[in-house]
Amino acid sequence: MIISLKDINKSYPGVVPLHVLKDINLSIEKGELVSIMGASGSGKSTLLNILGILDNYDSGEYYLDGVLIKNLSENKAADLRNYMIGFVFQSFNLINYKNALENVALPLFYRGVSRRQRNKLAMEQLERMGMADRATHLPAELSGGQKQRVAIARALITKPSIILADEPTGALDSKTSKEVMQVFRDLNNDGMTIVIVTHDPGVGEQTNRIIRISDGRII
Amino acid sequence: MFDLISEIMATLRHNKLRTALTGFAVSWGIFLLIVLLSVSRGLVNGMESMFSQRDTETVSIRGGYAQKAYKGLKENRRIRLKDSDLGVLASQNANVVGEVTARISNDTSKVTSSKDYLTGGYQGVYPAHQHNDGLKMVKGRFINQNDINHTRRVVVIADESAETLFGKEDPIGQLVKISDLSFTVIGTYETEWRRDTYIPFSTARAMSGGSDQVNNITVKLKDVSTLDESDRAEQDFRSTLGRQHTFADDDSGSLWIWNRFSDYLRSSTAMGAIGMAVWVIGLLTMLSGIVGVSNIMFVSVRERTHEIGVRRAIGAKPASILRQIILESVAITTLFGYIGIVLGVLVSQGIAALVSGSGGMGPGGKDEILKDPTVDISIAIQVTVVLIIAGALAGLFPALKSLKIKPVEALRDE
Numbered sequence: 083m084i085i086s087l088k089d090i091n092k093s094y095p096g097v098v099p100l101h102v103l104k105d106i107n108l109s110i111e112k113g114e115l116v117s118i119m120g121a122s123g124s125g126k127s128t129l130l131n132i133l134g135i136l137d138n139y140d141s142g143e144y145y146l147d148g149v150l151i152k153n154l155s156e157n158k159a160a161d162l163r164n165y166m167i168g169f170v171f172q173s174f175n176l177i178n179y180k181n182a183l184e185n186v187a188l189p190l191f192y193r194g195v196s197r198r199q200r201n202k203l204a205m206e207q208l209e210r211m212g213m214a215d216r217a218t219h220l221p222a223e224l225s226g227g228q229k230q231r232v233a234i235a236r237a238l239i240t241k242p243s244i245i246l247a248d249e250p251t252g253a254l255d256s257k258t259s260k261e262v263m264q265v266f267r268d269l270n271n272d273g274m275t276i277v278i279v280t281h282d283p284g285v286g287e288q289t290n291r292i293i294r295i296s297d298g299r300i301i
Numbered sequence: 302m303f304d305l306i307s308e309i310m311a312t313l314r315h316n317k318l319r320t321a322l323t324g325f326a327v328s329w330g331i332f333l334l335i336v337l338l339s340v341s342r343g344l345v346n347g348m349e350s351m352f353s354q355r356d357t358e359t360v361s362i363r364g365g366y367a368q369k370a371y372k373g374l375k376e377n378r379r380i381r382l383k384d385s386d387l388g389v390l391a392s393q394n395a396n397v398v399g400e401v402t403a404r405i406s407n408d409t410s411k412v413t414s415s416k417d418y419l420t421g422g423y424q425g426v427y428p429a430h431q432h433n434d435g436l437k438m439v440k441g442r443f444i445n446q447n448d449i450n451h452t453r454r455v456v457v458i459a460d461e462s463a464e465t466l467f468g469k470e471d472p473i474g475q476l477v478k479i480s481d482l483s484f485t486v487i488g489t490y491e492t493e494w495r496r497d498t499y500i501p502f503s504t505a506r507a508m509s510g511g512s513d514q515v516n517n518i519t520v521k522l523k524d525v526s527t528l529d530e531s532d533r534a535e536q537d538f539r540s541t542l543g544r545q546h547t548f549a550d551d552d553s554g555s556l557w558i559w560n561r562f563s564d565y566l567r568s569s570t571a572m573g574a575i576g577m578a579v580w581v582i583g584l585l586t587m588l589s590g591i592v593g594v595s596n597i598m599f600v601s602v603r604e605r606t607h608e609i610g611v612r613r614a615i616g617a618k619p620a621s622i623l624r625q626i627i628l629e630s631v632a633i634t635t636l637f638g639y640i641g642i643v644l645g646v647l648v649s650q651g652i653a654a655l656v657s658g659s660g661g662m663g664p665g666g667k668d669e670i671l672k673d674p675t676v677d678i679s680i681a682i683q684v685t686v687v688l689i690i691a692g693a694l695a696g697l698f699p700a701l702k703s704l705k706i707k708p709v710e711a712l713r714d715e
């Protein structure tokens with residue numbers, strides 16, 4: 083079991099605190115390809131951010147690969163993100179003044195890997211994504227689907243335990259969406275655990291399990 | 302470390318316009334600081350060299366006109382200094398007086414050679430006058446004590462006068478006639494605005510036909526270091542001579558006194574003040590540069606909220622973000638600081654070349670107002686250290702602000 087959530091609650095503070103996640107219990111096994119679906123505002127991104135140690139939760143317990151994720155220092159959280167999690171976002175979140183290769187290599191910079199080694203590994207990932215010929219292109223010179231492939235390469239370069247993707251196809255047309263989903267399915271076939279948040283039933287159908295969330299509860 | 306630097310260079314290159322604008326403020330500040338510093342240093346050097354050629358610890362006294370009626374004497378009396386005043390000044394002010402010398406001036410005599418003649422008379426002087434008048438010998442020597450003791454008929458002239466009198470011939474050992482007496486030229490000095498002809502005091506005395514008058518008395522001060530002491534000594538000399546020549550202590554016209562030591566102290570203070578002012582102006586200029594950098598770094602952190610969030614999400618630790626922002630700031634500050642330094646030094650050197658090329662600004666002389674207006678290496682090193690510290694300071698607060706950026710905030714899609 084790579085992910086285990088027990089009675090997770092999360093509220094956003096405010097004049098009227100917003101109780102976004104309510105008693106979430108969830109397990110995800112190694113090697114699963116899971117989608118999280120639900121209406122807009124139901125709490126999908128909030129849940130994914132907690133899974134990705136980008137955000138805190140108020141109560142409950144979250145184990146990531148056996149490690150209790152609670153009250154971590156910023157440095158420990160940064161290390162866990164770097165070593166265990168690969169992120170893929172709807173808006174790609176590539177750094178716009180770095181070329182594809184440099185973007186892919188960036189996580190290893192924070193791991194202290196040498197430039198030469200970084201670039202070699204980044205090139206391998208770009209090749210795997212079929213993007214080797216675009217290595218020196220800036221994000222602005224790439225199509226949406228190409229950007230997302232670069233982003234996936236960046237998520238993969240650290241050999242993470244799990245890939246978390248928030249609406250990875252949200253900004254892509256249906257044809258490109260299918261291609262990107264094919265990439266995820268291929269990765270999953272190679273044994274990678276992947277969690278995808280999506281609106282798109284077509285995307286959900288291509289995963290092995292759909293977790294439906296409504297008004298902060300799993301249904 | 303190399304990685305970090307190239308990472309920083311990449312971000313700076315990406316934000317070229319912003320980097321350039323920020324950098325310009327820094328360059329300009331440093332440039333002004335360097336130019337101001339070097340010009341003020343040049344001023345100080347010029348002043349010091351002007352003073353150092355002359356004896357600064359001296360007070361020159363000439364007779365004037367007593368303006369006030371005193372002890373039954375009428376106003377408007379001519380006061381004439383005389384030989385005996387020298388001894389009296391020395392004995393009555395023994396604690397502040399070193400050597401007392403005098404000068405006899407003759408304005409009318411001609412100095413003639415076989416070729417040509419000079420007008421302007423001669424000065425009967427002591428050896429100390431060489432330094433008092435700031436004379437630089439070109440050939441031979443100045444008048445010495447032996448010349449005075451033996452009432453020798455020797456003469457020292459300006460090098461340009463020597464040319465008038467002897468053309469290209471070596472002037473040393475040549476004979477000239479002054480008041481029908483023949484004198485041997487023993488030295489020439491560099492012509493500035495002065496072209497006096499000097500002979501030994503005793504010789505001039507012997508030629509003065511029984512008069513005991515002197516045109517000026519020069520007192521070398523000793524054990525005087527403050528402006529107060531120097532001004533008090535001057536007042537004491539006035540009193541002493543007032544008793545000798547019967548005029549009131551507060552009758553300022555009775556004597557013309559030039560207190561070089563007080564002048565020197567005053568201008569030193571003024572120079573110190575200029576130096577201080579330059580530093581203050583320079584540091585304020587730099588401060589505004591730093592505030593500018595800090596401001597821009599704030600903007601930069603704001604604009605890059607998203608990017609910083611992405612970096613955090615993929616594993617950047619807070620410290621590495623902090624380090625990056627501060628080093629960016631240091632890089633901007635030092636890089637453009639150095640551009641400012643280089644330009645500043647170039648302009649200073651240009652000024653230096655101009656000043657020495659035109660042969661100074663004195664009226665036909667070589668009294669340089671600016672002398673060697675340059676910046677030395679120690680200043681450059683100090684400035685580097687200051688730049689790095691300034692850059693770090695400028696980056697510190699924006700960097701601390703960047704730490705407040707939570708990865709999740711940054712990644713929210715607008």
Ligand SMILES: Nc1ncnc2c1ncn2[C@@H]1O[C@H](COP(=O)(O)OP(=O)(O)OP(=O)(O)O)[C@@H](O)[C@H]1O
Pocket residue numbers: 094095100102120121122123124125126127128129
């Ligand atoms: N930082 C925040 N502060 C306050 N409220 C927030 C914050 N982030 C999210 N919310 C609120 O929490 C709720 C859940 O948000 P979340 O982003 O998880 O929804 P979502 O399921 O991802 O929706 P979408 O499909 O539109 O992306 C929403 O009502 C949102 O307005």
Ligand SMILES: [Mg+2]
Pocket residue numbers: 126127128248
């Ligand atoms: Mg969402």
